Amino acid sequence: MKLFEFEAKNLASNLGIATPRGAVASSAEEARDIHKRLGGAVVVKAQVLVAGRGKAGGIKFALKPEETFDRAKEMLGSFIKGENVRKVLIEQKLPVKKELYISIAEDRMNKCQTVLASRQGGIDIEEVARTHPEEIARRHMDPVYGIRGYEARDLALNLGYGGQQLNMISDLLTNLYRLSVIYDCELVESNPLVETQDGRFLAADLRMIIDDNSLFRHPEFQERSKEPGAELTPLEAKARENNLAFVELDGDIGIIGNGAGLVMATIDLVKYYGGQPANFCDVGGGAAADRVASALGIIQSSDKVRTVLVNILAGITRCDEVAKGILDVKKVVGLKKPLVVRMVGTNEEEGRRLLETAGIKPLIHMEDAARLAAKGA
């Protein structure tokens, strides 16, 4: 689950991590009032979850409250990389001396959190990572001991700081690491982390992604995680309410399957045979009739879907349950689109019998099903 910048900064300040003074606004009037309170020059920042908003016009400077009003008015309700802007963050503009990059990220290969730190912060960090990887210092964190003071100091040295600033940076790193641990983060990233002209350090930007698997021990996020995320399409939001793993794609062939790998392979196959998949939808292992029914209901409600392909290889899942789910939809709202079903595995005969009685003939091979669906069934 991604947090908005203002949410991440609130959590960070509670741990003593310095962030620019500011407040979040939902209207241009509020934004203007915040600027009046802050005084000086400010930054108006669109609160969106997609990365790279700076280059997409989501960060603007303003000298006077009226300018802030105008910038906020432009941003609120606009779309940045497809995401609707509902809030803007108004912050004091910092006297920047240097822009640094610091992140703490899940490291699959080393099976730990890894800290990355660079003097080349700012919007081109991805370019730096590609062309000058040696400019980014990295350190693997022990999952039991966490960050140790000397590790943080070593990273501070790598960033080129000594004296008082060495301790300031190492404290900041330690606090960012604590933030990552306390909230079970997949990613904590400050880019830029600003060194001001008077030698202080502030997290000018902050991104946090919480590990979805850890939400059971974070009751404070449970309500938030159920909100239809700004990133989700209406169909994806509906699927999420029904606990389905669902991603909307551009095509016209609806896809339902069990198991992420199998569904991805099904999508690839449909494309291989010249069709365009409309979605990824994984009903998961052991899916009961109601899950299959809600998946089918959601997918056939989409106007762009012309054909629906159901691909089930039942292990823990039972074919008769899948068949019942399909028949429930047929009975209650009717099958609105041509349907191709491939279904094999546990309780296959019973499932097959149920479907055949209702005039649906399930196929055996997923290739045949994908080819048929690609042709428009």
Add this chain to the structure above:
Amino acid sequence: MPILVGKETRAIVQGITGNQGSFHARLMLEYGTKIVAGVTPGKGGTKLQDVPVYDTVATAKDETNADSSVIFVPAPYAKEAAMEAMDAALNPVVIITEGIPARDEMVIMRYAREHSTVIVGPNTPGVITPGQSKLGIMPGNVFRPGSVGLASRSGTLTYEIAASLTHAGIGQSTCLGIGGDPIVGLSFVDVLKMFREDSGTESLVLIGEIGGTAEEDAAKYIADTRYPKPVVAYVAGKAAPPGKRMGHAGAIITGSEGTADNKIRSLVAAGVRVAEIPSGIPELLVRKVQTVR
């Protein structure tokens, strides 16, 4: 000689009285797996399908001489369950549980390094040596004994491809899911090393998917070591759009690294034949084995 599990394997099931645990303990027993004990705190002294249940892993091991474990314990308790198994020197430890926090998985893997324990998973269908033993949830009937080793990041797609092998008359030595999460115990490289030493495995199938670098690392290992056994592969997620999560925590692409195209390119460059569709695997395998011989 298979890898990881065989007919001598004596396993315990942690979480044996739960919904999933009891159901799959029964299926594993039916398949012929020696499930010698179960563990559920507070249910010690009871029995499930004639399998004695203990309160702790240590007593289960002492009483039954078990050597390995399959874990069905719910995600919030899985970390300690795995540590308990490792403290009792069980090896391998197969963690079926889905949805374990990544931070807990990191602690499990660090503990495993200290104990020299092989962890299969988490979020895996498990491991099966057809005709001998299965520690996991895969449908046993799609597998047949043979000489093809199979390692996969997915569940149902593994069954799909194993079934197509079996259908084509190609049996398997050992098949395992390394797990669908970003943090898992075994990499493809680890599995390649095990199969390399296994005289019962003549060729290999790798089933990859988008996200991470497991396939690229495998390709590098195959090329660098001039891997002595033929390897074929399938990679799922060619049509996945960047930055989107496709169900598994593991299946997410960010940027160029981790795309199916990148993985396929690396594998092909290392001499691995990559099937365009899942049902293309058996044919590639037949051809590859013939060309090598």
